[in-house]
Amino acid sequence: xxxxxxxxxLSEYIDGMLSEDAASRLKKHLDRCAACSEAHRSTMKIxxxxxxxxxxxxxxxxxxxxxxxxDRRFSPGGIIRRLFRPMGxxxxxxxxxxxxxxxxIVYLGGVKEPKPLYQITITESxxxxxxxxxxEESEEAExxxxxxxxxxxxxxxxxxxxxxxxxxxxxxxxxxxxAPAVSEAQKISGTAEKSVSDERKLDKTSDxxxxxAPAxxxxxxxxxxxxxxxxxxxxxxxQETIRSLGGNIIEAEYVEGTDTPARMIIxxxxxxxxxxxxxxxRRGEIQAPPTEIKRKADEFIRVELxxxxxxPQ
Amino acid sequence: MQExxxxxxxxxxxxxxxxxxxxxxxxxxxxxxMLHKGNVFNLCYRxxxxxxxxxxxxxxxxIKVSRSLKNYRFESRFSTWLYRVTxxxxxxxxxxxxxRLRSKKVPIxxxxxxxxxxxxxxxxxxxxxPATELLRKEIDRLIQKAIDALPPKHKLVVVxxxxxxKSYEEIVGITxxxxxxxxxxxxxxxxxxxxxxxxxx
Numbered sequence: 336x337x338x339x340x341x342x343x344x345l346s347e348y349i350d351g352m353l354s355e356d357a358a359s360r361l362k363k364h365l366d367r368c369a370a371c372s373e374a375h376r377s378t379m380k381i382x383x384x385x386x387x388x389x390x391x392x393x394x395x396x397x398x399x400x401x402x403x404x405x406d407r408r409f410s411p412g413g414i415i416r417r418l419f420r421p422m423g424x425x426x427x428x429x430x431x432x433x434x435x436x437x438x439x440i441v442y443l444g445g446v447k448e449p450k451p452l453y454q455i456t457i458t459e460s461x462x463x464x465x466x467x468x469x470x471e472e473s474e475e476a477e478x479x480x481x482x483x484x485x486x487x488x489x490x491x492x493x494x495x496x497x498x499x500x501x502x503x504x505x506x507x508x509x510x511x512x513x514a515p516a517v518s519e520a521q522k523i524s525g526t527a528e529k530s531v532s533d534e535r536k537l538d539k540t541s542d543x544x545x546x547x548a549p550a551x552x553x554x555x556x557x558x559x560x561x562x563x564x565x566x567x568x569x570x571x572x573x574q575e576t577i578r579s580l581g582g583n584i585i586e587a588e589y590v591e592g593t594d595t596p597a598r599m600i601i602x603x604x605x606x607x608x609x610x611x612x613x614x615x616x617r618r619g620e621i622q623a624p625p626t627e628i629k630r631k632a633d634e635f636i637r638v639e640l641x642x643x644x645x646x647p648q
Numbered sequence: 649m650q651e652x653x654x655x656x657x658x659x660x661x662x663x664x665x666x667x668x669x670x671x672x673x674x675x676x677x678x679x680x681x682m683l684h685k686g687n688v689f690n691l692c693y694r695x696x697x698x699x700x701x702x703x704x705x706x707x708x709x710x711i712k713v714s715r716s717l718k719n720y721r722f723e724s725r726f727s728t729w730l731y732r733v734t735x736x737x738x739x740x741x742x743x744x745x746x747x748r749l750r751s752k753k754v755p756i757x758x759x760x761x762x763x764x765x766x767x768x769x770x771x772x773x774x775x776x777x778p779a780t781e782l783l784r785k786e787i788d789r790l791i792q793k794a795i796d797a798l799p800p801k802h803k804l805v806v807v808x809x810x811x812x813x814k815s816y817e818e819i820v821g822i823t824x825x826x827x828x829x830x831x832x833x834x835x836x837x838x839x840x841x842x843x844x845x846x847x848x849x
Contacts, residue, residue: 346835385810388788393689401710
């Protein structure tokens with residue numbers, strides 16, 4: 336065994352991971368090679384120090400801080416400001432398919448001060464998120480940093496989509512979509528076939544360990560996984576679309592008794608962000624100031640979508 | 649043997665607390681945090697090298713755990729699952745721009761004792777005293793700085809193995825790396841640490 340082989344196998348030798356034969360050959364080399372013997376000795380010494388490194392005490396109020404953060408998470412409107420740093424993007428969105436939804440919010444008294452347009456607010460998390468299977472070793476293949484979300488993205492998509500957006504058609508679209516609003520309203524008033532009592536009950540949020548999320552009087556805080564069925568016209572719901580883009584719905588608030596999102600926190604690969612925006616644009620109009628996110632395409636960003644009521648025309 | 653029994657007891661207790669938490673017992677989840685917060689915090693600290701980052705990250709770990717506890721299938725040890733969540737959360741931090749910028753400010757060649765020519769004495773045989781305690785802390789500091797300068801995957805493996813005392817199989821379970829990868833990254837990490845700390849401790 337030569338020095339190169341010895342150095343390569345030294346770590347496994349120290350941990351007793353080599354076969355008896357290989358360990359014996361390595362030991363023989365160490366006995367006659369001063370440099371490798373010194374490498375062995377100093378490595379053992381460092382490992383010895385590491386095994387005895389002092390334990391660091393966590394802050395005394397650690398549990399309280401965790402609980403405070405979790406409680407904020409379940410407090411309507413509380414968590415988002417604390418966990419997310421707004422990117423300052425405001426996207427007024429005329430979400431035609433959500434017309435019925437918005438009517439329900441009004442019906443429930445959920446929004447007291449209507450905004451001019453339906454709005455989606457996108458915020459970026461303080462830290463980028465990675466896919467859950469990210470731990471699968473991809474060896475050293477580093478994906479180059481790219482800027483898949485560039486400053487012209489929103490303007491470009493809006494421009495590309497403009498010819499497809501026939502204003503008259505869209506108005507009709509809103510009218511067509513208002514039919515389900517009646518049935519949803521019926522559901523809430525108890526006239527639908529299916530009882531909505533269960534729907535009204537406050538779900539545990541996605542953070543399953545918390546027993547009692549604060550009571551929400553107007554909005555239903557539900558578990559995303561149970562929601563997002565097909566839309567009225569058989570079109571995939573926004574939730575389905577997000578999942579099909581490889582995104583996850585982390586938290587969702589629904590209009591009580593419906594599958595209609597009032598607010599969603601999602602995680603989506605940066606590389607799919609453009610597709611998400613295109614999908615939103617396809618469902619309505621979108622306008623936004625320029626923004627830029629420089630992240631690797633496979634990194635996840637956290638996006639908060641807030642749906643707000645449109646001012647009655 | 650005693651260590652194995654302690655581990656077994658910890659797993660048993662954790663499993664009970666997980667079940668109670670899933671049944672809606674909020675106190676049980678608090679107990680679960682109390683039981684594991686030290687390990688989670690220390691792993692975060694060793695991987696991130698910063699007390700405040702470790703505090704924030706460890707809190708985030710338990711928030712994530714509360715969210716995804718329902719996905720824990722009792723097929724692996726709870727501690728392995730928890731370490732996996734911790735490692736994932738730390739990896740997110742590694743990728744953050746802020747962390748990368750800060751790491752760049754601490755290149756490996758800055759890992760030096762207080763004075764360039766000063767060599768930390770061997771404390772192995774020194775009697776316990778305030779002076780040896782100071783030396784121990786200084787060695788800890790030097791090692792932590794050397795760890796901070798390692799590439800994330802090397803750091804991950806060497807911290808789990810040499811500080812946390814995890815077996816190769818446990819490291820595979822926690823990181824999702826293949827066994828061969830664990831071996832090669834660990835070997836490389838130890839060589840890098842030896843080179844960085846040569847003549848300094």
